[in-house]
Amino acid sequence: MNGVTEQLASSIAITTLLSFVLVAPLMERYGRKIAHISLVLPNILAGVLFYFANNFRTLVVARLMFGIPSGGTIVLNAIIIAEFTSPKIRGALLNAKTSSIVFGAGFVHSLGLFFDWRTVALMGLLLPVSSLLINLTWPESPAWLARRGHYQRCKESFNWLRGEDPRAQKELHALIQAEMDRRTIKISEERPKSFPQKTKKFFKIFTHDDFLKPTLIMANVFIILEACGRHVFPTYAIKIVTAFTGGQSTLYYVVGLDLVIFGTSVLACVVVNMFKRRTLLFSTVLMIALKMTPILIESIDVHGTFAIFALVMIGSLLYLYFNLPETKDKTLQEIEKYFTVGKYKSRLTHDLEKPLTMKNEI
Known part of the structure; x- marks a missing residue:
């Protein structure tokens, strides 16, 4: 039965x-x-399948x-929070997502x-159904609209989400x-005409610093996240706790650990607004606490x-210490500029020196 349970739990990794x-x-x-809706609908369908399942295949x-x-x-939830909210509360909301x-x-x-x-x-169907209904009230992302050249719609969406205070309007101007x-x-760039030229231009994107640096930083952040058991523990919580308790009152221990994790994640929502991001990240060196998948526990024991x-x-x-910039209270444009030129130069000041001419939407 344990093998069947583990097979069911691990099957999620493929999709x-x-x-x-x-x-x-x-x-x-x-x-x-649209991307959010495309993720919520399978969630609802999966819940329905679970409820009516009468065999292992289902x-x-x-x-x-x-x-x-x-x-x-x-990926999507982090981007939605970053593009829809103010830099002042972005960190707290990202932690609230985890909470x-x-x-x-x-x-x-x-x-x-x-x-x-x-x-x-x-x-469990209540939450994805609610999420779908809430999604229908959203405007589209201002950043996505601006990238598509829909500047008037971008302005309307931004004002709906963030209001019209001077600080927000400066950020809209910069965006x-x-x-x-x-x-x-x-x-102004010369467009490639032949297929080899288009292919070369496409793969050249992956060599740019503004692609490589954030990609490597995010890869290391995800490694740390998973090494802390971010997705491993919820999936194998009962098996991991059983390894320590011998199977006695396992579910009660799991619920207790859930309460501890939830409490610390709520605390993180407060702490993230009190300290810089780099300071918080590297403070974790002092309290590395690791969990592990059943395979490694069985092969090299808990200590290994x-x-x-x-x-x-x-x-x-160590990699992040030398390559990760501080992003607290920085706008998305300021962060993007950092990865392009290698240092922060606020668009909120620099761009306001130039008049903003709204061109026709494309």
Whole structure:
């Protein structure tokens, strides 16, 4: 039975990876709203399949479908928060997202103490259905609209989300000016005509510093995240706790750990506004706490598992120490400028020296 349970739990990894990769071109082409809807709908369908499942094959299919929102939302939710909210509260909201996930896992574990799994699956449909309904009230992302040349719609969306206070209007000005500059440069560049030229230009993008630097930084951040058990523990929580408790009152221990994790994630929402991002990240060196998948626990025991992941985290933290810029209270345009020129130069001041001419929407 344990083998079947582990197979069911790990099957989510396949679609999680695919969704993680494919959501980027989807949201770039069709916008954040459509991309979000495309992730929520499989979530709802997976919940329905779980409720009506009467064999193992249906459970695996439902689990695979759960991988679609699981992978895609890692990228999409962070981008939506970054593009829809003020830099002042961006960090707190990103941590609130994590807190919500932790709370959800703990709440489901708690429900498991009182209800059977079919009833829990049915209750779980409430959130994705609510998310879908809320999505219908959103405007489109101002950043995406500006990138598409829809400057008037960008202004309307931005004002709906952020209001019209001077600070927000400066950021809107910088956003539109940045995209207008980008489009001007793109038009002035000689367009490749042949297929080999187009291919060469496409792959050349992957060699630019403004692509390589953030990609490597995010890769190291994700390594640290997973080494801390971000997705491993919720998936294998019962197995990991059983390894320590011997199977006695396992679910109660899991719920207790969920409460601890939720409490610390809520605390992080407060702390993230008190300290700089780099300071918070590198302070984790002092309190590295690692968990591990069942395979490594069984093969090299808990001590070996902790040692391996500690080494991975130390390597990633060293890389980030020398390459990760401070982003607290920085706008997306300022962060983008950093990766382009290698230093911060605020567009909120620089761009206001130039008059902003609203061109016709494309």
